[in-house]
Amino acid sequence: MSKKRTGGPELNPRQIRVLYCVSREYISSGKPVSSKQVLEHSNLKFSSATVRNDMRKLEFLGYIYQPHTSAGRVLTDKGFRFYLDSVRTITDDLQESNVAIAIRQTSIVGDVEHLLQGMTRILARAVSGFVVIEKPKFDSLLVNSVAISKITDGYLNVSIVTDLGVSLNTTVFVGTSDFDISSFQKYVNMAVVGKTIGEIRKGIKNVELRYDQWHDRRLQDIIHFLQSIFEKEDEEKYYKYGLEFIISNDHLDSSDISGLVKSVENPRNLELLLSSFGEFDDYRVFIGDEVGRDELKNFAVFASPYTRKNEKIGYVFIISPKLTYYEKINAYLSFSINRLSEVFSNR
Template sequence: MASSDERRFAVLRAIVADYVSSQEPVASKAIVERHNLGVSSATVRNDMASLEEEGYIAQPHTSAGRVPTDKGYRLFVDRLTEVKPLSGAERRAIQLFLEGAIDLDDVMRRSVRLLAQLTRQVAVIQYPTLSHSTVRHIELVQLTPARVMLVLITDAGRVEQRTVDLGDVITADNVSRMRNMLNATLVDNPLTEAAAKASELIEDAPSDLRDAMTRLATVLVESLVEHPEERLVLGGTANLTRNAADFPGSLRQVLEALEEQVVVLKLFAAARAPGTITVRIGEENEAAEMRSTSVVSIGYGAHQTLLGGMGVVGPTRMDYPGTIAAVRAVANYVGDILSGR
């Protein structure tokens, strides 16, 4: 870029930094005083006029300074060469906090709480998607002579539990036989393939276990199918209310949209590989209710296998470098924990 373009970008960067910090429109005098740009106030005013003409900044009302537009934030984010690194203490705190989790549910709850605290935004995390998981183990726990608890455990630590009425009294030895058949056939299979193999177990079952296996396989196939309504955890919604001025007339719409899990799931639709950050700013969001927000999201997983997505939702007036660093760090630790590294 030409030096004049670089200088104008430096002015834009200063406006973004000051506006994110103060929530007040930024004037040329303030830029000259707070940022060592090495140019005169007249040059800054000329650069601001050019930025406004190009749609990167706007004047909210007469005699006010300037604020970044969605287009201005987009240029700022696209040209981020450095993301504010987390301190060693922050990284250690994240690691210790998440490693203290006792199971997958606890990992999800801790992750969303931690991300909300680090970014002071609304944090969202998607449970590991079943379509990318494999069967680690299937357990049958006899509850009564004719009823068992079917427990499906995936390689990502997700646990599905269902009670199955076997229709007749069955011995502990036969429960053990069925448990062995299920594990021998399904363990280490992707869940999409395991569903088909579970159906085949009915035909392969001994005649004395066929009825019980039919009931088990039917419930198991249901467990192997995705349940989108069970896959999200949100935290830090109250953070939006502290920045109500950033959502003039639209905060209620944003909060209602966050309650619609279908809307939130679409925020992760672009996630294709672990570690890839996506930033959607204002009008770039598909849902009309979310167009006063910015969404920073990332896929998490292990060994380039995408397990799910996570991210934060907040106003367009956001600390993008700090938010991106926090989202990336938490995603990395969650991927490591779920992969057992």
């Protein structure tokens, strides 16, 4: 495995090696690192005085700091970023790992709901973090069929099946309208099958659906019916799992845990947090202050989109303490993204 050693132009090769060793030791132990520990737990052949001087330089440049006078050094956000960049090119051989096998087995599942739920749980356990997988964006889904059935007087159950296997189920109130469900289902399918949900929403607004030669009353019923289904925003856009791993982490205090729980405890708060990272087309990592919330300053957020034939259809997020094995999360996230993109591209 090759390691890409990075660091600003202010660091010489020796200081980069010292910083890498400090990073590895701190991430492994979670405790402040002294120059003595750096020499004991590495193959560096420098004197203790040289390592101490380099650590002072690294502290001056903002990569590490001393939490109190009697302690060693710990990483700053800049130091964590250095470590992430150092290990980003490391790709562990995951092909035969238990996690990789579980992910591949989950990928075979035909039902998208079970696929994404399973992937969320496997990934959370593998990285000991909180994982969020966004459902495929509704507007990009192509409608294959619509099934309508009566629940009770005035209420219909509607099940919409899309090309990716994602099903949308909802209950619609139609009041005292008296019409033949079989015939109505036929007309609804004629109107929407073969269109994306985004096109249907746009069509509803512009009243430009197919078969617009229908009687005005029939067209009005269809439009109102479709509005009640497709103009709803899905309240549960994400699958999420893994808070128990955060709660049991020894390197977080109660305020850290409380801050995360408040940020993800309900769909609205979770949406506000994840949308704050904006749109992006490739792998991103936000460390500490980069997360943008003081209550999450001790966390890192790893994120990447998954695609269908190069079309971005959703995101995977991993929220972890920033004191973590970045190379491990990099590898598992990359593997999961590749499997999801492969599955959806082949549907």
